[in-house]
Amino acid sequence: MELILKNLRAFDPQTGLDGVTDIAVDGGRIAQIGGEMPPADRVIDCTGLTAFPGLFDMHVHWRDPGFTEKEDIFTGAAAAKAGGVTGVLLMPNTKPPVDSAETVKYITERGAQTGINVYTSACITKGMKSEELCDYDELKAAGVFCITDDGRPVENAELMRQALELSVENGMCVSSHCEDLKIINGGIINKGRVSEALGVKGMDRASEDYITAREIALAASCGAHIHICHVSTRGSVNIIRAAKAYGANVTCETAPHYFTYTEDKLMSRDADYRMSPPLRTEDDRQAIEEALLDGTIDAVITDHAPHTAEQKADFLKAPNGVVGLETSLAATLTHFYHGGKCGLDRIVRLMAVNPRKILGLPPVKIAVGESAELCIFDPNERWTVVPEKLHSKSKNTVFKGETFTGRVKYTVCGGKIVFEDM
Amino acid sequence: MKVLKGFLRFILVVVAIVLIFAIVIICTYVLGSPNTDTGTESRNIVSGPWTEVVGDDPKAELYSFDFNQSGEFKIAKGDKQIADGWFKIDEKSRKIKLLMLPSHYTEEFAPYVNYKVLSEVSFSNLKFQIKEAEFGKDPEIIKDKEPTVSFLIREAGDKEGSGETLVMNCKMYEYTLDLYSSEHDLTRNA
Numbered sequence: 001m002e003l004i005l006k007n008l009r010a011f012d013p014q015t016g017l018d019g020v021t022d023i024a025v026d027g028g029r030i031a032q033i034g035g036e037m038p039p040a041d042r043v044i045d046c047t048g049l050t051a052f053p054g055l056f057d058m059h060v061h062w063r064d065p066g067f068t069e070k071e072d073i074f075t076g077a078a079a080a081k082a083g084g085v086t087g088v089l090l091m092p093n094t095k096p097p098v099d100s101a102e103t104v105k106y107i108t109e110r111g112a113q114t115g116i117n118v119y120t121s122a123c124i125t126k127g128m129k130s131e132e133l134c135d136y137d138e139l140k141a142a143g144v145f146c147i148t149d150d151g152r153p154v155e156n157a158e159l160m161r162q163a164l165e166l167s168v169e170n171g172m173c174v175s176s177h178c179e180d181l182k183i184i185n186g187g188i189i190n191k192g193r194v195s196e197a198l199g200v201k202g203m204d205r206a207s208e209d210y211i212t213a214r215e216i217a218l219a220a221s222c223g224a225h226i227h228i229c230h231v232s233t234r235g236s237v238n239i240i241r242a243a244k245a246y247g248a249n250v251t252c253e254t255a256p257h258y259f260t261y262t263e264d265k266l267m268s269r270d271a272d273y274r275m276s277p278p279l280r281t282e283d284d285r286q287a288i289e290e291a292l293l294d295g296t297i298d299a300v301i302t303d304h305a306p307h308t309a310e311q312k313a314d315f316l317k318a319p320n321g322v323v324g325l326e327t328s329l330a331a332t333l334t335h336f337y338h339g340g341k342c343g344l345d346r347i348v349r350l351m352a353v354n355p356r357k358i359l360g361l362p363p364v365k366i367a368v369g370e371s372a373e374l375c376i377f378d379p380n381e382r383w384t385v386v387p388e389k390l391h392s393k394s395k396n397t398v399f400k401g402e403t404f405t406g407r408v409k410y411t412v413c414g415g416k417i418v419f420e421d422m
Numbered sequence: 423m424k425v426l427k428g429f430l431r432f433i434l435v436v437v438a439i440v441l442i443f444a445i446v447i448i449c450t451y452v453l454g455s456p457n458t459d460t461g462t463e464s465r466n467i468v469s470g471p472w473t474e475v476v477g478d479d480p481k482a483e484l485y486s487f488d489f490n491q492s493g494e495f496k497i498a499k500g501d502k503q504i505a506d507g508w509f510k511i512d513e514k515s516r517k518i519k520l521l522m523l524p525s526h527y528t529e530e531f532a533p534y535v536n537y538k539v540l541s542e543v544s545f546s547n548l549k550f551q552i553k554e555a556e557f558g559k560d561p562e563i564i565k566d567k568e569p570t571v572s573f574l575i576r577e578a579g580d581k582e583g584s585g586e587t588l589v590m591n592c593k594m595y596e597y598t599l600d601l602y603s604s605e606h607d608l609t610r611n612a
């Protein structure tokens with residue numbers, strides 16, 4: 001055996017597994033769970049630690065190619081591994097944008113060298129310009145299974161409808177960054193009390209709710225599936241909940257900052273709290289929390305969006321986005337599990353099971369014969385987020401100085417330990 | 423009474439005519455303003471500073487043209503700016519349509535302006551090259567081979583070319599253009 005993990009609480013609702021046991025890993029697969037363990041090259045005592053199937057983050061920006069001063073595929077992967085993430089779906093707003101097989105090839109070739117599963121989405125429209133659809137046959141042949149113009153909506157609704165219509169045939173997942181740019185109109189934070197207090201232009205919540213409703217209507221009109229990115233408002237939650245109740249084929253995601261913080265953080269005039277969509281009101285925060293607990297929101301993602309300290313220096317001019325891969329599990333465990341709001345079961349589904357299901361990827365399970373992909377964490381370790389210690393090239397985290405309970409100790413992917421907390 | 427009625431009718435007609443003029447002028451400006459979302463590619467072809475090249479006379483006041491990526495232009499003679507405003511390119515007919523406010527051109531340029539606001543420039547010989555960008559780096563349009571272009575501006579109201587036509591053979595000295603300037607930065611919102 002290559003590796004034995006001893007006294008580990010293995011937790012996988014997909015197989016009904018929950019108990020302290022030993023796991024033997026060999027040849028990249030889980031060779032044995034429990035029973036008499038054979039000798040191994042390495043034995044790790046995992047007393048007090050819990051193992052989930054490796055997490056999957058379906059909304060990540062690694063900036064490579066083109067913006068590697070912010071992040072590249074290898075530093076991005078290092079951040080993912082430190083967060084217990086063994087699979088990611090990258091967003092296509094790189095330079096050049098991912099609208100050709102050539103760019104897909106560049107990313108997947110590098111991704112294959114990281115030790116975790118790196119997939120990239122591609123653009124819905126060429127150059128993300130909302131003018132012309134990409135060649136989906138070419139992209140599909142290159143291995144693409146999800147398309148999005150994340151960072152902006154497809155402004156032309158008819159083009160979006162056509163992409164959705166084609167997705168019924170080509171089986172691609174279409175996901176949407178729901179923000180109407182005309183309503184946003186140069187706003188930089190949520191429109192309301194705080195934007196007024198600071199005297200800065202606000203982003204009206206209607207910008208998100210309106211496109212969310214549009215996408216659901218467009219998808220329904222052609223029987224397609226639509227995935228709504230980073231939900232942040234009560235309005236969007238209500239629309240999605242109602243649509244699901246009526247049988248619409250819609251899934252959605254949110255990020256830890258939306259259930260942890262509100263626009264009050266912006267009173268500091270610190271651009272590290274600026275992202276798109278922005279931190280909203282307490283009422284919105286509560287709506288996100290409720291929607292995660294009642295199953296309206298299907299996945300927790302990070303929208304890991306690195307920007308350099310220089311780019312984030314000016315509150316008014318800084319680009320939107322925050323990093324999150326290394327704090328996602330900790331933030332979710334702290335808020336929901338330790339906050340007594342839900343058990344580990346829901347968290348595994350939100351962070352490991354559902355994202356793969358939405359994208360049509362094979363499930364990752366803790367079972368004999370399955371690929372060994374594990375997120376091993378200490379659910380009770382308290383730690384404070386120090387931006388300088390993050391593996392990501394950029395340090396723009398909203399969670400700076402926050403103390404969390406729950407810390408990733410080992411990440412296993414393809415049977416190898418790809419991260420070890422030292 | 424009749425006189426008053428007639429006078430009122432006259433006033434109404436005048437008001438109607440004034441209104442129609444106002445609408446036409448407003449429409450000209452609204453429809454003529456460059457669309458910043460589309461047409462950037464054709465703007466990239468002409469954008470940059472073009473300087474006239476003629477003979478050996480060092481004292482000659484040369485024309486220069488400057489078209490930018492957001493659809494604004496300037497025309498100068500020597501050091502003096504003689505016109506500025508918005509432009510639109512019709513690549514097929516190789517024409518650039520100029521739209522100016524009457525206060526934005528001088529007497530010197532006035533003969534080439536139609537209906538007080540419109541002028542048209544034809545172009546030919548326009549060549550440029552797109553530098554193959556290193557993968558993932560900024561792709562650029564590079565006009566470093568000193569491309570030449572001929573700009574023709576015809577006197578307004580003259581259909582058959584009997585009036586004066588300005589012919590300017592211009593060169594663009596080394597100039598590069600970043601297609602991914604901050605306004606095109608796709609990471610601004612994600």
Ligand SMILES: [Zn+2]
Pocket residue numbers: 150151152177229230276277611612
């Ligand atoms: Zn987005």
Ligand SMILES: [Zn+2]
Pocket residue numbers: 059060061091150151303305612
């Ligand atoms: Zn994003």
